[in-house]
C-alpha cells in the first residue's frame with residue numbers, strides 16, 4: 001500500500017490513488033470518492049480521483065519504473081517524476097495561466113498531484129476533429145517566449161542559471177530523445193516501426209543519404225550540447241490541453257537545459273503532421289483548404305508571437321551587458337529559427353517511422369492513404385533538415401509546408 005508516511009514506492013491502483021488523496025487531505029475522510037486510470041501516454045499512470053457529489057477532482061500522475069508502452073523490459077528512472085513536478089512548479093511561477101497547479105509531489109512515490117483539466121481537450125484530438133482554437137498560436141508563442149527567455153542566460157541571473165540547470169540533469173529521458181528522434185529513424189534500427197511497403201522509400205530517402213546524416217549529426221550535437229534554457233522537452237500536441245479560449249501545457253518530464261529551438265520545433269512539427277493528415281481526414285476540398293490554412297496560420301502566428309514577446313522581454317529584462325548591442329537580438333532569433341526548422345524536420349520524421357507514431361496519421365485506416373501521408377511527411381521533414389539555412393523567414397517556412405500537401 002502506498003502511504004505518504006512510509007514513502008515506499010509502489011505503483012498506485014484505483015483504490016490506493018483514493019487512499020493517497022485522502023491521506024494528503026485533498027478530500028475529507030468520509031467523502032465518497034471515485035477513481036479511474038486515464039493515462040493514454042507512452043510512459044506513466046494517470047489517475048483521476050473525484051468526489052462525484054461536489055464535483056471536486058484532482059489528477060495523480062505516477063511514474064512507473066519502466067516505459068509503459070514497452071513494458072518492464074525497458075527500465076526507466078523514477079526521477080522523471082521529480083523533473084516533471086519541478087518543471088511544472090517553475091513554469092507556474094512564470095506563466096500560471098498556461099500551467100496546471102501542482103498540489104503535492106513526492107520523489108520517492110514518483111507522484112505529482114495537480115489540477116484536473118478534464119474540461120479541456122487534448123489538442124491533438126481537437127485538431128484531428130477539425131476544431132478551431134483562436135488563442136492557441138498566441139498562447140503557445142507567449143508560453144515559449146516566457147519560459148525560454150526567463151530560464152536562459154538572457155533572462156535569468158547567469159550564476160543562478162547554472163544552479164538551476166543542475167536540478168534538471170535528465171540523462172535517461174534525454175537518451176530516449178537522442179535515440180528515438182536523432183538516431184534510430186536515420187538507420188535501419190530495431191526500434192523503428194515501418195510498413196514494409198514504405199521500406200524502399202525510407203531506405204533511399206533517409207538511410208542511404210550521407211549528406212542528410214551529416215545535417216542530423218549537427219542537430220543531434222546541438223541537442224546534446226546547447227544548454228541554453230530549460231526546455232519542456234516533448235512539446236507535441238498531446239502535451240497541450242485546449243478549451244475554446246484557453247491553453248495549458250502538461251507533461252514536461254523530458255525537461256532539461258537544452259536548445260531554445262527544441263520546443264518550438266516540436267510544436268511546429270506536430271502542427272505540420274496534422275496539416276498533412278487533413279489531406280485524408282477532410283475529403284471536402286473547400287473545408288480542407290480552409291482548415292489547412294488555419295493550421296498554416298498557427299505556424300506563422302506562434303512563431304511571430306514568440307519572437308515579438310521574446311524581443312519585448314529582451315529589451316525589458318536584459319541580464320547581459322551585450323544585449324543592447326545592435327544585431328545581437330536578430331542574430332539570436334535567427335539561430336533559434338534555424339534550429340527550430342531542423343528540429344521540426346527530425347520530429348516529423350521520427351513520428352512517421354520511429355517508435356511512437358502520432359494518432360493524426362496512424363488513425364488513417366486505409367494503408368495506401370496512410371503511406372501517402374507518411375511519404376509527404378518524410379519528404380518535407382528531410383527538406384526542413386537539409387534546407388534549414390535557406391529558409392530565412394516564417395513566411396518561407398509556411399510556403400515550404402504548403403507545397404507538400
Ligand SMILES: Nc1ncnc2c1ncn2[C@@H]1O[C@H](COP(=O)(O)OP(=O)(O)O)[C@@H](O)[C@H]1O
Pocket residue numbers: 038039040041042043044045046059061100114115116117118122238239250251253
Ligand atoms: N492534469 C490533467 N488533467 C486531466 N487529464 C490529464 C492531466 N494530465 C494528464 N491527463 C490525461 O492523461 C493522459 C496522459 O498524460 P501525460 O502527462 O501525457 O502522460 P505520459 O507522460 O504518460 O505521456 C493525457 O493525454 C490526458 O488524457
Ligand SMILES: CSC[C@H]1O[C@H](OP(=O)(O)O)[C@H](O)[C@@H]1O
Pocket residue numbers: 040041042043067069176177180234238239251355356
Ligand atoms: C518510449 S517513450 C516514446 C515517446 O513517448 C513520449 O511521449 P509521451 O510521454 O508524451 O507519450 C516521448 O515523445 C517519447 O519519445
